[in-house]
Amino acid sequence: MDHAWLIFCVLLLIASACGLYFRFSDNKKIKSIIENQEGFTPRHIYIGRRGLVTVAIAIDGERHKVCIVNVGLDVKANSIIKIYSFNDILSCEVFEDDFSVTKTVRSSQALGMAVGGLAFGGVGAVIGGLSGAQKTAGNVRKIDLRIVVNDINQPTYDIPFLSIETKKGGIVHGDASEKARFWAGLLSIAIKQADQACNA
Numbered sequence: 001m002d003h004a005w006l007i008f009c010v011l012l013l014i015a016s017a018c019g020l021y022f023r024f025s026d027n028k029k030i031k032s033i034i035e036n037q038e039g040f041t042p043r044h045i046y047i048g049r050r051g052l053v054t055v056a057i058a059i060d061g062e063r064h065k066v067c068i069v070n071v072g073l074d075v076k077a078n079s080i081i082k083i084y085s086f087n088d089i090l091s092c093e094v095f096e097d098d099f100s101v102t103k104t105v106r107s108s109q110a111l112g113m114a115v116g117g118l119a120f121g122g123v124g125a126v127i128g129g130l131s132g133a134q135k136t137a138g139n140v141r142k143i144d145l146r147i148v149v150n151d152i153n154q155p156t157y158d159i160p161f162l163s164i165e166t167k168k169g170g171i172v173h174g175d176a177s178e179k180a181r182f183w184a185g186l187l188s189i190a191i192k193q194a195d196q197a198c199n200a
Helices: 002-035 109-120 123-134 171-199
Strands: 044-050 053-060 065-071 080-085 089-096 099-105 143-149 156-162
Touching: 002 044, 002 053, 002 065, 044 156, 044 171, 053 156, 053 171, 089 171, 099 171, 143 171, 156 171
Parallel strands: none
Antiparallel strands: 044 053, 053 065, 065 080, 089 099, 089 143, 143 156
């Protein structure tokens, strides 16, 4: 019995090490894809994962551009890369378990109304938010940053910052929340700069 438990632990450690290796390798490939985009020099890069879904975001403050990558199973062959100007960022919002925590929207009132419909997704999003009440009290299961862009083919992106249930206010939750708010802050600055340029 002791030998079987030892073998199980060793196999678990090997599997974990392999998982970390492949994730590190994928991260390098994703960063390389972003850094090699013509006319784009990333100042900040973040890669978020939830299950088989991987989404990366990068920002070039000098050129006023944001790069978003929907990563495929084959990072280099199947990834979809989009680059948007700051002017294309319509809103950004942080969600914890489908409940909005903070939000920034372009200043136009009409634009704000349009973004509201996209960001909340009507009744389906309300139902999704209510389903979050099923989690264990005092815990958080996920944190997402939702970005709405001026792109008829892909108007929204949800970037995961937390994908496991953890104690609200704990170290894991705090770290994920801080990263999400940092990126929300960067995008809020992008939105503000785009507004200022339009109003100049």
